[in-house]
Amino acid sequence: MATSASPTRRRTGSRGPARTLRIAPAPGTGDAILAVASDHLGESYVLGARAPMANAGWTGPWDCAEFASWCVYRSSGRLFGVRPKDDPVRADAYTGFWAEDAAGAAACRIEEAVRIPGAMLLRKPAARGPGGHIAISDGSGGTVEAHSSNEGVIRFTANGRRWDTGVLVPGIDYSMSDADALVTAPTNVIRLTHPLTRGPKVLAIQRRLAELGYRPGALDGVFGPQTVSAVVAFQNDEGLVPDGEVGDLTRTELARRDRP
Secondary structure: OOOOOOOOEOOOOOOOOEEEEEEOOOOHHHHHHHHHHHOOOEEEEEEEEOOOOOOOOOOEEEHHHHHHHHHHHHOOOOOOEEOOOOOOOOOOEEEHHHHHHHHOOEEEHHHHHHHOOEEEEOOOOOOOOOOOEEEEEOOEEEEEEEEEOOOOOEEEOOOOOOOOOOOOOOOOOOOOOOOOOOOOOOOOOEEOOOOOOOOOHHHHHHHHHHHHHHHHHOOOEOOHHHHHHHHHHHHHHHHHOOOOEEEEEHHHHHHHHOOO
């Protein structure tokens, strides 16, 4: 079975201490995607940052979709989740493009993706709007992702977070690990839905955003695209994942934040 870490070998000689040699995964594999991503831990995140796919030496800043698409391209030569689809110089990544490209054969179950190194975990954005998030599975229930302005590129967990789908990029050779990876989703997330979510909880969110100087649109108790945009702006300012969804962490920060 594949594992989420690159194999290593110890080489000894008559002089000096033993050295650990890292053996790079084969190009065009899920392990190669994960290895490329892991080389960029600690680099910075900027919402909307562009990562030039053709620049092999890029070290950030990243946003989540650019990071995922760049790692796929640098490890396989394949463009995915970008527009245009055939030009690495002009390619611009977006979680919405990932959602469009994943529709159909490229989609897989979340429970599978968390056990496949290099698979993607996708939270879709509002239709043609801001938000959404994407992370690279490490095959053991963890992730490597361009997380937020506070955290940058980090190792994190897939568990306890809301995902819409797993994604397997066509043409990539994946292997499933034998890890017993647990993934559960939160149940109290307010997000853009069809029909639109509405009610007093949404109104409370809108009023709080307005108090803090954001612009959620009409205070009508309807969680629509303008409220999503205000949530994204707030999350980005607070160093949270700017996905446009209100779960426990965003709700806590809304309550804690002082008025300007």
